[in-house]
Amino acid sequence: MSVIDVHRTHSLDKDHALEAAESLAQDLSSQFDVNYQWEGDHLTFKRSGAKGHLNITGEDLHVHLELGMLLRPFKSRIEQEINSQLDKILKA
Template sequence: MSDITIRRKHGKSPSDARTAAEHMASELKEEFDLNFAWDGDVLHFKRPGVSGELTLDAQEVVLSIRLKFFLAPLKPSIEREVHKFFDENFQA
């Protein structure tokens, strides 16, 4: 399994950070048929071959993604897309 972990400071209120996370999850659901659910401040997501969590706190967002072996070659492109999303939605 291949793991991706990205930490990013954000300058958002807790409600705005959650809204940004919801926006990301909705786009991923539509584009990749990804299922997600909140458990407190942790957004869990899953689809065949991929699972992970996005954790929010007052100052930081942490994304942890686990890729199954067959998706490991896509790790660099997935990381680029995540950084792009964070640049657009979770600026410090």
């Protein structure tokens, strides 16, 4: 199993941090056919061959994604997309 683990600090208030996380989830959903669900401030996502979560605190966004064997070759692309989207949505 291959793991993507991204931490990003932010200075957003809670509502804007949740909006940023939702934007990231929508992007991942459309690009990689990922299903996601909110449980409070905790977002879980899953698709065949991948599962993970996104946690939000007052100053941190943490994305943890586990990729199965079939998606392992795409790890770099997926990680790059997560970082790119976070750069856009957390830009001050």
